[in-house]
Amino acid sequence: MDMLDRDGLTELEFLEQYRAGDFERPSVAADMVIFTVTDSEADSYRKLPEKELRILLIRRGGHPFLGKWALPGGFVRPNETTEQAAVRELREETGVDDVYLEQLYTFSDIGRDPRTWVMSCSYMALINSDQLELKAGDDAAEAAWFKLSYRLLRERKELVEDGYVKTLEFELKLSSEGEELSAVVARTVTARATSSGTDYSIVSNDGLAFDHAKIIACAIERLRGKVNYTDIALHLMPKLFTLTELQQVYEVIMDKELLKAAFRRKVADLVTETDHYTENAGHRPSRLYRRNLEDLR
Amino acid sequence: MDMLDRDGLTELEFLEQYRAGDFERPSVAADMVIFTVTDSEADSYRKLPEKELRILLIRRGGHPFLGKWALPGGFVRPNETTEQAAVRELREETGVDDVYLEQLYTFSDIGRDPRTWVMSCSYMALINSDQLELKAGDDAAEAAWFKLSYRLLRERKELVEDGYVKTLEFELKLSSEGEELSAVVARTVTARATSSGTDYSIVSNDGLAFDHAKIIACAIERLRGKVNYTDIALHLMPKLFTLTELQQVYEVIMDKELLKAAFRRKVADLVTETDHYTENAGHRPSRLYRRNLEDLR
DNA sequence: CCAATAGTGTCTATAAGACACTATCTT
DNA sequence: AAGATAGTGTCTTATAGACACTATTGG
Numbered sequence: 001m002d003m004l005d006r007d008g009l010t011e012l013e014f015l016e017q018y019r020a021g022d023f024e025r026p027s028v029a030a031d032m033v034i035f036t037v038t039d040s041e042a043d044s045y046r047k048l049p050e051k052e053l054r055i056l057l058i059r060r061g062g063h064p065f066l067g068k069w070a071l072p073g074g075f076v077r078p079n080e081t082t083e084q085a086a087v088r089e090l091r092e093e094t095g096v097d098d099v100y101l102e103q104l105y106t107f108s109d110i111g112r113d114p115r116t117w118v119m120s121c122s123y124m125a126l127i128n129s130d131q132l133e134l135k136a137g138d139d140a141a142e143a144a145w146f147k148l149s150y151r152l153l154r155e156r157k158e159l160v161e162d163g164y165v166k167t168l169e170f171e172l173k174l175s176s177e178g179e180e181l182s183a184v185v186a187r188t189v190t191a192r193a194t195s196s197g198t199d200y201s202i203v204s205n206d207g208l209a210f211d212h213a214k215i216i217a218c219a220i221e222r223l224r225g226k227v228n229y230t231d232i233a234l235h236l237m238p239k240l241f242t243l244t245e246l247q248q249v250y251e252v253i254m255d256k257e258l259l260k261a262a263f264r265r266k267v268a269d270l271v272t273e274t275d276h277y278t279e280n281a282g283h284r285p286s287r288l289y290r291r292n293l294e295d296l297r
Numbered sequence: 298m299d300m301l302d303r304d305g306l307t308e309l310e311f312l313e314q315y316r317a318g319d320f321e322r323p324s325v326a327a328d329m330v331i332f333t334v335t336d337s338e339a340d341s342y343r344k345l346p347e348k349e350l351r352i353l354l355i356r357r358g359g360h361p362f363l364g365k366w367a368l369p370g371g372f373v374r375p376n377e378t379t380e381q382a383a384v385r386e387l388r389e390e391t392g393v394d395d396v397y398l399e400q401l402y403t404f405s406d407i408g409r410d411p412r413t414w415v416m417s418c419s420y421m422a423l424i425n426s427d428q429l430e431l432k433a434g435d436d437a438a439e440a441a442w443f444k445l446s447y448r449l450l451r452e453r454k455e456l457v458e459d460g461y462v463k464t465l466e467f468e469l470k471l472s473s474e475g476e477e478l479s480a481v482v483a484r485t486v487t488a489r490a491t492s493s494g495t496d497y498s499i500v501s502n503d504g505l506a507f508d509h510a511k512i513i514a515c516a517i518e519r520l521r522g523k524v525n526y527t528d529i530a531l532h533l534m535p536k537l538f539t540l541t542e543l544q545q546v547y548e549v550i551m552d553k554e555l556l557k558a559a560f561r562r563k564v565a566d567l568v569t570e571t572d573h574y575t576e577n578a579g580h581r582p583s584r585l586y587r588r589n590l591e592d593l594r
Numbered sequence: 595c596c597a598a599t600a601g602t603g604t605c606t607a608t609a610a611g612a613c614a615c616t617a618t619c620t621t
Numbered sequence: 622a623a624g625a626t627a628g629t630g631t632c633t634t635a636t637a638g639a640c641a642c643t644a645t646t647g648g
Contacts, residue, residue: 003363003364005358005359005360005363006358006359009360011360011361011363011411014359014360014361015360015361015411015412018412018413023324023372023374024374024375025322025323025324025325026322026323026325026373026375027320027322028322028323028325028405028416046597046598046599046647046648047598047599048598048599061302061303062302062303062311063302063306063308063311063312064308064311064312066300066302066308067300075320076323076405077320077321078321078323078414079407080407081405081406081407082403082405082416083405098489098491098492099491099492100491100492100493100494101492101494102494102495103402103403105400106379106400106403106418108325108373108378108379108380108418109378110376110377110378114308114312115312115315116315117375119325119379119418121403121405121416127491128491131491162590163590164590191590192395193536193588193590194395194396194397194424194425194428194532195395195396195397195398196397196532197397197398197399198399235491235493239490242600243600243601244599244600259637259638259639259640260600260601261601261602261603261604261638261639261640262636262637262638262639264601264602265636265637266636266637280646280647281598281599281646281647282597282598282599282646282647282648283597283598283599283600283645283646283647284598284599284600284601284644284645284646284647285599285600285645285646286599286600286601287600287601291490293459293460293461293488293490343620343621343624343625343626344625344626345625345626539627540627540628541626541627556610556611556612556613557627557628558611558612558613558628558629558630558631559609559610559611559612561628561629562609562610563609563610577620578619578620578625578626579619579620579621579624579625579626580618580619580620580624580625580626580627581617581618581619581620581625581626581627581628582618582619582626582627583626583627583628584627584628
């Protein structure tokens with residue numbers, strides 16, 4: 001390539017003389033919502049335990065938001081991508097490095113970090129209960145798996161000039177051994193004749209650092225959206241699982257009961273049956289399945 | 298809040314003494330894929346014109362990628378969000394500022410900009426042909442609306458240890474008055490027992506700057522995905538339109554013919570009929586509709 | 595036998611695909 | 622009338638919801 005620019009430089013010459021301008025630059029963090037599913041305490045000896053959807057949070061040991069709980073994450077370093085930073089953080093916090101990982105959204109509200117200009121490129125990770133055992137690899141920080149609940153609280157709709165504004169308020173609750181966090185996150189859809197847009201905002205917040213309530217809301221909504229038309233939920237399952245367990249996972253993600261027959265038809269192509277069965281369950285044994293790695297989607 | 302950190306500082310005191318570290322920080326750009334739909338030249342006087350899906354590109358006037366075509370975009374400034382930067386760029390390039398806008402993905406591959414460390418937070422905007430007329434507000438740069446085509450070229454699947462790697466290669470073609478750009482973008486899905494991920498890469502590239510072929514691919518895939526379950530395509534329509542025109546827009550987005558009866562059932566709830574009709578078309582007049590701003594979704 | 599879960603069959607309601615038909619305007 | 626597009630009716634197929642029924646284990 002030998003084109004010359006208006007200063008008569010080739011591209012190579014240009015790059016050699018190029019110096020990054022003195023523009024102010026943001027810090028970019030990779031923050032992760034790490035989901036897993038755990039079993040509740042079996043309240044009766046012969047009943048199946050219920051599934052709980054959990055995310056990992058870390059208690060902040062310094063300002064700002066000292067003592068509040070935050071998503072695991074950290075600054076992206078030179079010579080790594082945001083995704084590599086996310087993988088690095090994930091390994092540091094959980095010891096796990098072979099997971100489903102998906103970029104969610106980049107948050108850049110001004111003032112979202114009181115220290116300085118920080119954007120957050122957020123990721124969602126799904127790890128299964130098998131891998132969860134390895135969680136020992138902690139640093140000094142206090143970390144805990146919080147049970148998550150996310151429910152529609154209020155729905156409002158105002159008509160405005162040539163359109164409407166619709167606000168959905170969701171209640172986010174997180175709980176872990178005595179710790180109870182909660183927040184209300186609003187999703188506002190503004191629809192006018194031509195334009196249209198969606199915006200998240202935090203209505204109230206008790207115990208979460210930064211704008212992490214928004215990021216968590218974004219993650220659970222993405223997860224709920226994808227559960228119905230992908231095999232994403234299978235990344236939360238151990239190698240072998242029963243169809244009832246899989247159904248429980250779908251139910252706890254969607255916060256909604258499903259019909260057994262219809263569910264089994266729907267996931268039939270996503271799983272492969274094995275010749276193994278559950279044992280000593282106190283009732284009829286159940287066939288074990290594994291994730292289908294064939295065709296489809 | 299009077300909690301003290303390990304140095305005995307309150308949050309306020311901490312923030313006052315805080316100085317941004319000397320870590321290297323990336324530049325962050327907001328790049329936009331601006332879609333619109335135009336009519337082709339009517340090849341016969343009584344036939345309906347065909348619809349064409351177009352995006353706006355700008356020819357680079359300096360290194361790097363001098364002479365190549367790039368997406369409109371620019372660096373995010375302090376005290377604005379990535380979205381505000383996108384809106385600002387949009388107004389500068391098209392004079393339009395009331396559009397559908399959606400964040401796509403943040404690209405951060407190292408070396409994606411040969412000058413320095415630059416991430417791109419990408420957006421998709423949809424503007425309708427009414428607004429398009431206002432395009433006069435250009436700066437010196439050469440800008441053009443390129444007709445877009447994006448087609449599956451090859452599909453490959455390799456089995457690997459406990460999983461598979463599936464590669465879909467898409468051909469991206471862009472054309473505008475003599476200028477013909479093309480690229481091949483591969484989407485690779487890696488599915489292993491536990492992990493799983495999707496990755497885009499550029500296989501070949503003729504005429505596009507940076508990794509913008511990837512960004513365009515990402516945008517058209519998002520648009521195709523959303524067309525089928527949202528009213529997103531209506532943002533590409535003028536105030537009044539016929540159902541046939543709307544169907545043509547769906548068809549040009551999906552690159553696939555649709556059945557008229559089924560299509561009309563499907564969009565029935567997304568539009569509201571008016572009492573206006575097309576005139577002097579050389580054939581039966583067609584009822585005009587507008588976007589339905591009621592309930593739904 | 596009972597409690598508990600596993601697993602299947604089938605009827606119905608709804609949506610999508612396929613295709614043919616009728617309607618209305620201009621030249 | 623011919624050419625072009627507008628608009629509707631209806632049969633078939635696929636999918637999801639609802640619900641009832643049978644099956645298999647341990648206690």
